[in-house]
Amino acid sequence: MAVLVECVPNFSEGRDIKRVMKIITPFIITEGVKLLDYSADKDHNRTVVSVMGEPDSVKKALVEAAGIAISEIDLRKHKGGHPRMGAIDVVPFIPIQNFTMEEAVELARDTARELASQYKLPIFLYEKAAAVPARENLANIRKGEFEGMNEKLLQPEWKPDFGPDLVHPSAGVTAVGARMPLVAFNINLNTNNLDIANQIARCIRHISGGLRYCKAMGVALKERDIVQVSINMTDYTKTALYRVFEMVKFEAQRYGVEIVGSEIIGLAPMAALIDAAVYYMRIEDFKIEQIIEQRMLE
């Protein structure tokens, strides 16, 4: 059974498609790496890439792509809707198969070391790869963005984990980390009252007393004239999707509101959905090895 890691690097270029193609080329041509998806966002001026493969090959392709991004992107001229601090803004590694979180953390550190030494790039380790709790949350690291990084790095508590203590003049700083696969799961309600979606989000999300691996906020879907509880499930193995679905359902009842649908954005691991089928159809003693596709991957 192959050893597989996913990597979802975010690059600070989303408008010039030629540049984007140059940057992602290593993910297309490197053996042992598969480009799953990339989406260049013009408003954000940012491209989110999703690749999977054998860990050393993924690292090799990432380091090459970073080199191209550094020569193509000048953050001093970059404007976009999404907060950013580097040409290669953030590089999360996600264990997929026969690869532990500890190994993903190790891979993140190796990659960080290589990026720092090859490109004189300051690197922060984040999430599961963080060396100190203050760096677990990416938002803390990115606060101040590119324009504020020079000043930030002067503070002793913001000395980078790898690389120089000075911001790269055109490429800024990069965060490299390891995390669980994230499932983006949005639940739509038959109301256009955004307060209700926000109230429900507050009930279900970890930060305000809800489920441990759940982030949530209310969003208005103006075209459909309804609202949505927009959810990120940060560890579906511990907080199951069906649990958040049922919770939204019973919280909505108090407002006389009902769920009218949901959506999974982007990729999701098979087990996140199988899990729900097993719950709703009350399947006893089910093992993931009973899934034909799982056996094909062994």
Place this chain on the structure above:
Amino acid sequence: MAVLVECVPNFSEGRDIKRVMKIITPFIITEGVKLLDYSADKDHNRTVVSVMGEPDSVKKALVEAAGIAISEIDLRKHKGGHPRMGAIDVVPFIPIQNFTMEEAVELARDTARELASQYKLPIFLYEKAAAVPARENLANIRKGEFEGMNEKLLQPEWKPDFGPDLVHPSAGVTAVGARMPLVAFNINLNTNNLDIANQIARCIRHISGGLRYCKAMGVALKERDIVQVSINMTDYTKTALYRVFEMVKFEAQRYGVEIVGSEIIGLAPMAALIDAAVYYMRIEDFKIEQIIEQRMLE
């Protein structure tokens, strides 16, 4: 994306484990073939093997295994609880990936031709590979079993599709066919009244007015003192698992009975369960390509 077919041959030996191991060896050593599972049943005196792989390799391994089974098994001395007519009793091919049902039918015919010519074995084609409607149902072909086959083959309508018109003296006759992946899905009820399980089975199964791709019967689970609706879903892409689950639930209500659990026996395709998650969590516009494992198999 690899071309994959599953094959679930049934051999008429389930007691002598050394013989079983000899017979299944080609499935272990042939390149391009993966032995997913085998279960030797002493009561049935029968072994059900599940293998998957590249079509030509699966055919090659099957023909070899059949040769070993013919030299190891003498049906004149065979006794067991399961109806049987051949040393290699039945060989279904199941399209899994990048392989159409038409191609599976073609593979069944090629395999049948080879078994017939190499081993002087009479072969009937069945299910989707059947040449005439009367041979679609395996039970029709097997009727009379090994002991009645000599007489059966004298009838012009039971002339084999391939091979001699005479039963192989020790190995009988074999049925080779193609079918959809079958999901064995049993639903348990909180009663020990077998009549209720049988009544519900009658409501949901195709033969007595129920769902098109559903076979069902009531079974007593004596140890747990409950009954079960034992179900075979013969095409989960057309008759969804959640549909039969919900139907059993509402049929059970009229008897004041509830579902207490269910079980999936053996292997099931990912989509059969994802489908249920998508239904119960009302996921809109979900595509199977959003599943990471699906992408890994591409």
